Amino acid sequence: AAQQEKHGFQTEVKQLLQLMIHSLYSNKEIFLRELVSNAADAADKLRFRALENAALYEGDGELNVKLSVDADAGTITIADNGIGMNREEVIANLGTIAKSGTKDFFSKLSGDAAKDSQLIGQFGVGFYSAFIVADKVTVRSRAAGADASEGVEWISDGEGEFTVAEINKPTRGTEITLHIREDEKEFVDAWRLRSIIGKYSDHISIPVLMWRDEIPEQDGEDGEKIPAVPGEWESVNKATALWTRDKSDISDEEYKEFYKHISHDFADPLSWAHNKVEGKSEYTSLLYIPGKAPFDMWNREQSHGLKLYVQRVFIMDDAEQFMPTYLRFVKGLLDSNDLPLNVSREILQDNKVTQTLRQGCTKRVLQMLEKMAKNDSEKYQSFWSEFGNVLKEGPAEDFSNKDKIAGLLRFSSTHDESDAQSVSLEDYISRMKEGQDKIYFVTADSLQAAKTSPHLEIFRKKGIEVLLMGERIDEWLMSHLTEYNEKQFQSIAKGDLDLGDLDDEETKKAQEDAEKEVEGVLERAKTALGEKVIDVKFTHRLTESPAVITADENGMTTQMMKLMQAAGQ
Numbered sequence: 001a002a003q004q005e006k007h008g009f010q011t012e013v014k015q016l017l018q019l020m021i022h023s024l025y026s027n028k029e030i031f032l033r034e035l036v037s038n039a040a041d042a043a044d045k046l047r048f049r050a051l052e053n054a055a056l057y058e059g060d061g062e063l064n065v066k067l068s069v070d071a072d073a074g075t076i077t078i079a080d081n082g083i084g085m086n087r088e089e090v091i092a093n094l095g096t097i098a099k100s101g102t103k104d105f106f107s108k109l110s111g112d113a114a115k116d117s118q119l120i121g122q123f124g125v126g127f128y129s130a131f132i133v134a135d136k137v138t139v140r141s142r143a144a145g146a147d148a149s150e151g152v153e154w155i156s157d158g159e160g161e162f163t164v165a166e167i168n169k170p171t172r173g174t175e176i177t178l179h180i181r182e183d184e185k186e187f188v189d190a191w192r193l194r195s196i197i198g199k200y201s202d203h204i205s206i207p208v209l210m211w212r213d214e215i216p217e218q219d220g221e222d223g224e225k226i227p228a229v230p231g232e233w234e235s236v237n238k239a240t241a242l243w244t245r246d247k248s249d250i251s252d253e254e255y256k257e258f259y260k261h262i263s264h265d266f267a268d269p270l271s272w273a274h275n276k277v278e279g280k281s282e283y284t285s286l287l288y289i290p291g292k293a294p295f296d297m298w299n300r301e302q303s304h305g306l307k308l309y310v311q312r313v314f315i316m317d318d319a320e321q322f323m324p325t326y327l328r329f330v331k332g333l334l335d336s337n338d339l340p341l342n343v344s345r346e347i348l349q350d351n352k353v354t355q356t357l358r359q360g361c362t363k364r365v366l367q368m369l370e371k372m373a374k375n376d377s378e379k380y381q382s383f384w385s386e387f388g389n390v391l392k393e394g395p396a397e398d399f400s401n402k403d404k405i406a407g408l409l410r411f412s413s414t415h416d417e418s419d420a421q422s423v424s425l426e427d428y429i430s431r432m433k434e435g436q437d438k439i440y441f442v443t444a445d446s447l448q449a450a451k452t453s454p455h456l457e458i459f460r461k462k463g464i465e466v467l468l469m470g471e472r473i474d475e476w477l478m479s480h481l482t483e484y485n486e487k488q489f490q491s492i493a494k495g496d497l498d499l500g501d502l503d504d505e506e507t508k509k510a511q512e513d514a515e516k517e518v519e520g521v522l523e524r525a526k527t528a529l530g531e532k533v534i535d536v537k538f539t540h541r542l543t544e545s546p547a548v549i550t551a552d553e554n555g556m557t558t559q560m561m562k563l564m565q566a567a568g569q
């Protein structure tokens with residue numbers, strides 16, 4: 001027999017395996033979805049590589065997955081003729097977790113099975129989910145284009161180690177055999193597997209084949225013989241790329257499962273939009289808003305972007321060029337008829353077609369969000385709490401869609417005691433006082449600080465609503481938003497605050513009198529503070545606090561100064 005070499009799993013893999021077995025007991029059947037999903041990915045990768053080198057097909061261009069059951073041995077085998085793996089790839093892919101956000105994920109685990117299974121859901125389980133139902137897994141793989149003698153066999157019982165050995169494997173691709181656990185034998189059943197495929201993997205674009213036995217010769221009604229039908233590999237899924245099908249023929253369940261396949265997410269998406277565009281440019285987009293933010297959304301190096309297909313051929317994952325950064329949470333795919341099949345990241349970089357596609361996809365996402373905000377505010381609120389702070393980067397990044405994005409923003413406000421970021425600019429404008437022509441807001445280090453800002457006193461007294469902003473990103477946002485629906489934004493912490501028509505004659509008179517009374521105090525304060533201040537002025541803004549420090553109208557707000565200081569400027 002071949003020489004077996006022992007390897008230990010990366011610590012994280014061991015932890016993940018433990019967790020899966022203990023937390024995913026109510027959702028065991030997903031192992032099949034994950035393995036079929038990998039086989040479909042492997043087919044996509046082979047097709048892409050074969051664009052340049054058709055010899056990789058080795059005379060077998062009909063890519064598929066074969067699923068078979070051996071009742072006597074108690075095993076299930078999932079075999080594909082996709083790209084396959086060489087020795088190094090097997091060791092790296094099936095012995096470690098290379099995903100970004102892995103550290104975050106493990107630091108968030110609580111030990112509570114229900115909570116942790118939710119988290120694993122978000123993280124994605126992939127290949128290792130095989131061990132939910134199997135106590136031993138054998139993977140036999142051979143990379144496309146490699147010699148039959150360069151096959152690899154990987155075996156593990158999912159405890160802490162795996163072995164790797166060289167084997168002879170004439171057929172290209174990967175074959176995974178699951179030795180099903182004693183108490184999971186229900187899965188060693190062709191019908192059961194067929195129904196799981198129907199439930200989770202119908203949308204997979206390559207055929208999932210299962211062996212149908214010969215149907216013996218039968219007696220027909222009028223004594224004639226019906227000839228025997230020989231056994232054959234039979235497709236048990238629709239096997240057409242989901243996005244090429246008609247919207248009206250696709251169920252919500254199918255859309256959701258397809259999302260899980262392309263996003264490697266495990267939880268349902270919040271919403272999706274499927275569009276075919278014809279005419280000057282021709283493409284199909286299928287865009288999803290995830291239900292939960294990934295663990296590494298704030299990691300700038302995190303991979304994001306769409307899956308790119310050209311004329312139904314998979315080209316690349318994470319094509320960032322089609323989504324602006326402030327929509328980096330969007331998952332989905334784009335299938336273009338206008339890009340060349342040999343398109344590379346470099347070619348995409350500055351390309352007219354890319355621009356058009358990006359504009360189109362951006363518009364779709366913003367429309368989808370607008371619709372959600374209008375029709376299902378609860379859902380929108382849950383979107384906002386996951387991704388709102390990312391969307392706030394929008395006005396600075398995407399000038400042409402500034403107004404649309406502004407319409408999607410939600411804020412805390414003095415109108416709403418709940419602290420929730422739920423007030424839209426439309427809401428605000430609809431509640432503006434007679435004579436009010438500005439949208440007032442205050443930024444601070446935290447919502448609490450914004451709420452207790454002394455600048456608010458006069459607004460509280462007059463019953464004028466003020467938007468409260470306590471997130472880091474808010475200052476940046478507000479330096480790029482100047483107006484909405486012809487209403488100017490006004491920081492209540494900046495410059496001379498002229499409440500204009502909101503001040504009545506009587507108050508104005510009283511204020512002038514008061515101002516005369518304290519003239520001497522202002523002079524003394526100015527002399528005492530000297531160069532430290534630009535000016536000391538009388539204000540009508542305060543009703544309780546004796547004094548307040550404000551920024552110059554044209555200068556930075558104190559909050560911005562703090563940000564700059566924190567950034568080391």
Ligand code: ADP
Pocket residue numbers: 034038039041042080082083084085093094124125126127128174264
């Ligand atoms: P993911 O699919 O999210 O990358 P998985 O745990 O499902 O994570 O798979 C890990 C990696 O193992 C894949 O990215 C791929 O490189 C490799 N792999 C898994 N199954 C196959 C397969 N059937 N053929 C080729 N490579 C595979």
Ligand code: MG
Pocket residue numbers: 034037038126127264
């Ligand atoms: Mg996978």
